[in-house]
Amino acid sequence: MSRLRSQDKLKSILKDYFVCLSSPLAWCTSVGPAEILRALGFNVYFPENHGALLGASRTAGKYIPRAHQAGYDDEICSYLTADIGAYLMGETPLSQAYGLPSIPRPDLIVFNTNQCREVAEWFGFFGREFGCPVVGIMPPRHITEVSQADIDNVVGQFEKAIKIGGEIMGRPLDYGRLKETVALSKQGAVLWREVLETARKAPSPLTFWDGTILMAPIVMLRGTQVCVDFYQEMLDELRQLMNAKQAAVPDEQVRLFWEGMPIWGRLRALSDLFAENHAAVVASTYCNSWVFDCFNPEDPLRSMAEAYTRVFINRSEDAKLGILRELLDNYHIDGIVFHDSKTCFNNTNSRFNLPGRLQKATGVPSLTIDGDLNDLRFFSEGQVRTKIETFVELLKTLKQ
Amino acid sequence: MNGSFLGIDLGSSYTKFIVIDEGAIIVDAEVIPTLSRRREVLDKAMSGILSRFNIQCICATGYGRRNVQADLHKTELICAAAGVSVTHKMHKSILDIGGEDIKIIESDANGSVVDFYMNNKCSAGTGTFITEIADRAELDIAEMSTLASKSKSDRTINSFCTVFAKSEILGWKFGGVPIEDIARGIYLAVVDRVHKLPLKKGMPLFLCGGVIAHHPFLAGLLAERLQADIRVVEQPQYAVALGAARLAQEEMMSAKPVRESPWITRKLSKT
The missing domain is CATH 3.30.420.40 (ATPase, nucleotide binding domain)
Known part of the structure; x- marks a missing residue:
């Protein structure tokens, strides 16, 4: 049995989700306009989840070289290379886990470059493979604030996706259904935020490591009642743990923030390493990226455009500094770990001295570790262990 | 007992x-x-x-x-x-050049780590780097410091990659670069690497680790190039x-x- 009941519940939810992935089916990026696709009547599949699954199951290392052989460089997104490599080898962990013969075939592919341009190349590959329409939402990038003009721009692109999706489904979008879907997304996102915020209390009942797994519904089932119900139950469970003073990390001595991508193939090892050193990683920009406070069912398209354009990864360094300052304060953070992910330039935030500026602004010390989201050839176990153990000891000394 | x-x-x-x-x-x-x-x-x-x-x-x-x-x-x-604080009870930086990494540690007078930096996953400028390049240059490690001290050359290795640096040394050898200049060039590459690290000013820098123990010439070169108050700890390898x-x-x-x-x-x- 898992530490949290919600982890067991998640397994059955995901099974139900994957076995129902039949046509009409759309692929979507994880912070893409899934509400539009659901409201049009598509089942929605998220290749980034598949990429993470390849990393977490430590099969990515088997597939990445196959993508290199096909001409995809070894320093581009290792979600992309793992996913394309697995496809070229005709394998998927979904077969063993859920009995799927292959990844589900799309009728439509939609991506949003609010995270990175790599998704355009990744999804474009599959568009050519499956011969289906590929629609790209390309919002303004690296912005400090989201303007009305930016929202107008993105709404215009949503309308193009709605038109193409409607043609495939043979019926126009039902805006009433879109409003209902956005309402469910909002409920789910608010509950997800409340779940994450339970970690503001010391000792925390929840860690970043739990979050990387338990975030699956807000990514893949956003806009559904299943997602809302899951996080309501999870919130109840965490509140019970808080009342019982049950900590996720026994004898929590320091509280850390994780910035950047997870290292999917080393989640357990890193979770154990921090716990051994009585360090609780209680918050992250990664998990918080699916907190969408802007959703408004009465203005679904504009609120979606704003929510998906103002995500952390799409913001300027100044905006990122402000967001991080607030999170460090809200979660009572003693130290921040930046993950410099070799193949994920867009979600690596240590390369333009943000750690230095953040430390100057907040006094919170930072550590940068080298690694990768999926390609473990870029991860050195011994070096990372040494850095983390030293950093945690340093933080303990500073707290004395 | x-x-x-x-x-x-x-x-x-x-x-x-x-x-x-x-x-x-x-x-x-x-x-x-x-x-x-x-x-x-x-x-x-x-x-x-x-x-x-x-x-x-x-x-x-x-x-x-x-x-x-x-x-x-x-x-x-x-x-x-x-270790360094046993005999040097002051706020200080420590540069530890080891076999596979370079570390900078800021320590308070009592020996607690206040801040630190470690190189990323690359052996350039470390003990392994020196050993590998010296091997390609057919240099005896024990004689490297003495040889380098006879050179005034500023020729250095451009490549950060140990493997490519070995190829570069091959070119030097074919080009007839004197062995003394090769020895000094290897040390200059290490100093270049250290020079890029975030060293804090205004406090003494103590050197320790096996590389300093076996390559005494390096300490003088670091002091000259970094313009810092550099001191080598007693028995640096220990x-x-x-x-x-x-x-x-x-x-x-x-x-x-x-x-x-x-x-x-x-x-x-x-x-």
Whole structure:
């Protein structure tokens, strides 16, 4: 049995989700306009989840070289290379886990470059493979604030996706259904935020490591009642743990923030390493990226455009500094770990001295570790262990 | 027999042992290659120490620290700060050039780490870098410092990659570059690497680690190029093991019960 009941519940939810992935089916990026696709009547599949699954199951290392052989460089997104490599080898962990013969075939592919341009190349590959329409939402990038003009721009692109999706489904979008879907997304996102915020209390009942797994519904089932119900139950469970003073990390001595991508193939090892050193990683920009406070069912398209354009990864360094300052304060953070992910330039935030500026602004010390989201050839176990153990000891000394 | 404290530094190239007595005086210092094919070399060194001293507490450090049983396992950065602070009780920076990494540690006067930096996953500028390039240049490591001191050349290796640097050295050799200039060029490449690291001004910089121990020319070159108050610690190769021994002693002094059975009976775990 898992530490949290919600982890067991998640397994059955995901099974139900994957076995129902039949046509009409759309692929979507994880912070893409899934509400539009659901409201049009598509089942929605998220290749980034598949990429993470390849990393977490430590099969990515088997597939990445196959993508290199096909001409995809070894320093581009290792979600992309793992996913394309697995496809070229005709394998998927979904077969063993859920009995799927292959990844589900799309009728439509939609991506949003609010995270990175790599998704355009990744999804474009599959568009050519499956011969289906590929629609790209390309919002303004690296912005400090989201303007009305930016929202107008993105709404215009949503309308193009709605038109193409409607043609495939043979019926126009039902805006009433879109409003209902956005309402469910909002409920789910608010509950997800409340779940994450339970970690503001010391000792925390929840860690970043739990979050990387338990975030699956807000990514893949956003806009559904299943997602809302899951996080309501999870919130109840965490509140019970808080009342019982049950900590996720026994004898929590320091509280850390994780910035950047997870290292999917080393989640357990890193979770154990921090716990051994009585360090609780209680918050992250990664998990918080699916907190969408802007959703408004009465203005679904504009609120979606704003929510998906103002995500952390799409913001300027100044905006990122402000967001991080607030999170460090809200979660009572003693130290921040930046993950410099070799193949994920867009979600690596240590390369333009943000750690230095953040430390100057907040006094919170930072550590940068080298690694990768999926390609473990870029991860050195011994070096990372040494850095983390030293950093945690340093933080303990500073707290004395 | 009075109590003693053992620090073991299992580095990527060498394993260093330091035993200190209750007055924190070094009573034994030993070094063996870490990658000896025969595990019994390590076991024998340990058994010898355990039979000769009344070891009260052991602290293991270095990349291999988890491969020996010890009361404490501390990182080499924490131990370097503790080790250098045994005799240098001041706020300071420490540059530890090891077999596979370069570390900068800012330590307070008491030996606590205040800040640190480690190189990323690349061996450029480390002991392995020097060994590999020297091997390609057919340079005897023991003579490198003497040879380099005879050169005034500013020729340096451009490549950060150890493998490509070896190819570059091949070009130098074919081009008839004098061996003294090659030796100095290798050291200049290490200094270039250190120069890019975030060193803080306004405090002395202590050098430790095996590379400094075997390449004394490097210290002078670093002082010249970095324009810093550079000092080499006594027995630089043992500084980290000394810190480990010191932390072992502090652990015993922190009011923990004295071990009932002596360490001599303990079997080492197998790697």
